Amino acid sequence: MARLVMKFGGTSVADLERIRNVARHVKREVEAGNQVAVVVSAMAGVTNTLVGYTRDAAALHDAREYDAVVASGEQVTSGLLAIVLQDMGVEARSWQGWQIPIRTNEAHGAARIESIEGQTLIERLERGQVAVCAGFQGVAPDNRLATLGRGGSDTSAVAIAAAIQADRCDIYTDVDGVYTTDPRVVAKATRLERVAFEEMLEMASLGAKVLQVRSVEMAMVHGVRTFVRSSFDDPDAPQISADGTPVGTLICDEDEILEQQVVTGIAYSKDEAQISIRNVADKPGIASRVFGPLAEGNINVDMIVQNISPDGKTTDITFTVPESDYERARKVIEENVEEIGFENIEGATDVVKVSVIGMGMRSHAGVAAQCFEGLAEKGINIRAITTSEIKISVLIDSAYTELAVRTLHSLYGLDG
Amino acid sequence: MARLVMKFGGTSVADLERIRNVARHVKREVEAGNQVAVVVSAMAGVTNTLVGYTRDAAALHDAREYDAVVASGEQVTSGLLAIVLQDMGVEARSWQGWQIPIRTNEAHGAARIESIEGQTLIERLERGQVAVCAGFQGVAPDNRLATLGRGGSDTSAVAIAAAIQADRCDIYTDVDGVYTTDPRVVAKATRLERVAFEEMLEMASLGAKVLQVRSVEMAMVHGVRTFVRSSFDDPDAPQISADGTPVGTLICDEDEILEQQVVTGIAYSKDEAQISIRNVADKPGIASRVFGPLAEGNINVDMIVQNISPDGKTTDITFTVPESDYERARKVIEENVEEIGFENIEGATDVVKVSVIGMGMRSHAGVAAQCFEGLAEKGINIRAITTSEIKISVLIDSAYTELAVRTLHSLYGLDG
Structure with missing residues (x-):
């Protein structure tokens, strides 16, 4: 017997037929003797409709009222799933964020969960009742509804799992797990x-x-412990892995991973733009003069590379920002040309960041060198590099995305 | 300056254009210096959609979960109206039943309001903030959403008006007041x-x-004091009556009505069915033997007429029930034939109850006689009669509905 959280997103509860499918997943776990809390999103499309209403009501609208309107979507799904479960003979009860309660901070529209009172839910679970919780929301200190921002139902599920000391949080999604890289590319x-x-x-x-x-x-x-699995799997007879457990990916503490691979996966992000400032006077405080104004403009800087130029007196600074902030970031730098003191500014938006990720990297030398060699062999030019203990990221021309990802995937022995 | 409750139904908030129209009504009252609490229904059609979902989820569904699903409709409208008001420069805040709170009993799906905490709303109103309250709902003792049953938003509005000691409760509707009778008939x-x-x-x-x-x-x-008025009236320049007040009907204490008419209006109800039991032994306790089983079957009996038959040993009992209960009521009586002891049972569903209503009747003799004479002159047969201090009701063949209503309307001097 285990205590589980089961989370289902908008496409999994898009209509009553799919809600019945979700209920069968829940019933299977209940019949296996588990205590189950379910977290649901709004029916697919409903949140967009509600957000559209608030926009039509006023372009600039109060975040508290936005939350009151938008939070209603999950309320409907939680009630409907409770009804369907009861109809299948599974004792169930819906729970809104304010009923549990899930307490958030005051950042309406993108609130953060501050605490969850798990005791009431635990009592119900121990009585054998399924708790169907509305995801994506809680109640702010002013007793008003607060939503967590788009995709917040995953966060609700994990937070509820922590609050009720669940053995596992199952995230049912439209894929059957986490892959070594994007299967559409490799x-x-x-x-x-x-x-x-x-x-x-x-x-x-x-x-x-x-x-x-x-x-x-x-x-x-x-x-x-968070388990990613498919909601389209047969609820009554889910697919089983070689080790007898359901098909999916368990996200867990590294201690639970017996054979740690050096490299676990290859990720890429196309939402990158590169800006390079040439021949900046190389003196103390120059970095803060470049990145201070960007921070003030709420521009999120990702990779930063600074090289000393051959003459030793000037330096080149390259950094990346989200593609949507590219024009604004260039403008901020250009406006500060006298303060910073640079010769010229260059940029590119047709770039991609490819990353090699793996906990095993910490104890294995040569992973980075292998990456650079592999890309060089294919004639792929690296524009910038950043590394962390468990990650190497390279910025390259976006035309080489697929080639680079496939090359690295094969290089680190990830091909199935 | 007055403190007002303004209630708007589903057709008045059917889309954002109409919600803006509602907001202009509210703004007018705020600019006139009034403190305003608004009560809104769900957008027209939304409640039916949500009720449909619960029925599709399970024919027999838990009333608590029905309430969680259905109460979401008013939540959306209250948030949207608050946004539109703010956009027009009117300070506003939405209030769900559980936030005020409006406390109900545990009769989920058809709950009754038990108490309303008015102080928080009063404080907001006194600060000049409009309170936009979700109608039709409250929170039950178990901290679960409870809806008041269809049409409950009128009740919400009046109850909130009582709780905040409002000077008036304005019910905006699709007619411009209460008429002496149905204008489609007369x-x-x-x-x-x-x-x-x-x-x-x-x-x-x-x-x-x-x-x-x-x-x-x-x-x-x-x-x-409840004022029925039209939501389709021009919000910026509402129609004015001869006495300078807005067009509508004020429902108030009789002390406020200077010239009380003998008869105020003629009403009719087609949702009636008649059952007559012939030759029942006329002995003590016979009425309870007839109506006891009907009450047990939850059948609402309206008019009851008992006549002594010519021989003095038997009696005829006639009563009416809602048309939808007709077959069931007949069956209940037939099942109890031995217990009751009667000769035969007759019935009719093509009947209508026409009523003459007026406070002035209490001090005026002959109102009933005038009614019976008027109908007799037109050859309309009366099947049954019931009266109260301020009402005379007659049951007649439904074919004569319009003729009877027009005759009585004219007879009591109500024709405009």
Whole structure:
């Protein structure tokens, strides 16, 4: 017997037929003797409709009222799933964020969960009742509804799992797990049985869209074992892996991963733009003069590379920003030309960041060198490099995306 | 300066254009220096859609979960109206039933309001903020959403008006007031400037569909002056009556009505079916043996007439039930034939109850006689009669509905 959280997104609850399918998944776990809390999103499309209403009501609208309108979507799904479960003979009860309660901060529209009172839910679970929780929302200190921002239901699920001390948080999604890389790019990509929290955090940050970054952070902080699996799997007879467990990917502490690979996956992100400032006077404080104004403009800088130029007196600074901030970032730098003191500014938006990720990297030398060699052999020019303990990222021309990802996937022995 | 509740139904908030129209009504009252609480229904059609979902989810569904699903409709409208008001420069905030809170009993799906905490709303109103309240709902003792049953938003409005000690509760609807009778039947029907609570209660009970019966009861009990007016009136320049007040009907204490008419209005109800039991042994306890089983079967009996038959040993009992209960009621009586002891049972569904209503009747003799004579002159046969202090109801063949209503309307001098 285990205590589980099962999370289902908008496409999994898009209509009553799919809600019945979700209920069968839940019933299977209940009949296996598990205590189950379910977290649901709004029916697919409903949140967009509600957001559209608020925009039509006023272009600039109060975030508190936006939250009151938009939070209604999950309320409907939670009630309907409870009804369907009861109809299948499974005792169930819906729970809105304010009823549990899930307390958030005051950042309406993009609130963060501050605490969850798990005791009431635990009592119900122990009585054998399924708790169907509305995802994506909580109640702010002013007793008003607060939503967590798009995709927040993953975060709700992990946070509830932490609050009720669940053994596992199952994220049912439209893919059957986390892959070594994007299967649309590399046909030989394979599903990972297990991924460490830190690796998943890098993958989620770097563009693997299976899980919201915030939910992975929360899972890591609270040690919530999170299992990504397919909601389209047969609810009554789910597919089984070689080891007898359901098909999916477990995101867990690295201690749970017996045979840690050096490299776990290859991620890429096309939402990058590069800006290079040439011949900046190389003196103390120059970096803050470049990046201070960008921070003030709320521009998120990702990679930063600074090289000393041959003459030793000037330097080149290259950095990347999200593609949507490219024009604004260039303008900020150009406006500060006298303050910074540089010769010229260059940029490119047809770039991609490719990343090699793996916990095993920490204890294996030569992973980075192998990456650079592999790309060089294919004639792929590297524009910038950043590394962390468990990740190497290179910025390259976007035309080489697929070639680079396939090359690295094969190089590190990930081809299935 | 006054403190007002303004209530708008589903057709008045059917889309954003109409919600903007509602906001202009609200703005007008705010600019006139009034404190305003608004009560809104769900957008027209939304409640039906949500109810449909719960039915599709399971034919027999949990009333608590029904409430969680269905209450979301008013939540959306309240948030949207708050946004539109803010956009027009009117300070506003939405309030869900659980936030105020509006406390109900545990009768989920058809809950009754038990108490409303008015202080928080009053503080906001006194700060000049419009309170946009979700109608039709409250929170039950178990901290779950509870809806008041269809049409419950009128009741919400009157109850909130009582709780915040409002000077008036304005019910905006698709007609411009309460008429002496149904204008579709009698072209000469005229709008009543004022109606006493008791009269309105009779009219509402007898089929005038302007206001929910429960809301009139509550208005009477708490002395809430309730004003029925048109939401389609120009919000910026509403129509004015001869006395300088807006066009509409004020439902108020009879003390506020200077020239009380003997008869205020003629109502009719087609939702009637007649059952007559012939030659029942006329002995003590016979009535309870007839109506006991009907009450047990939850069948609402309306008119009851008992006559002694010529021989003095048997009696005939005639009563009416809602048309939808007709077959069931007949069956209940037939099943109890031995217990009751009667010769035969007759019935009719093509009957209508026509009622003459007026507070002035209490002090005027001959009103009933005038009614019977008037109908007799037109050759209309009366099947049954019931009376109260302020009402005379007659059951007649439904073919004579229009003729009877027009005859009585003219007879009591109500033709405009």
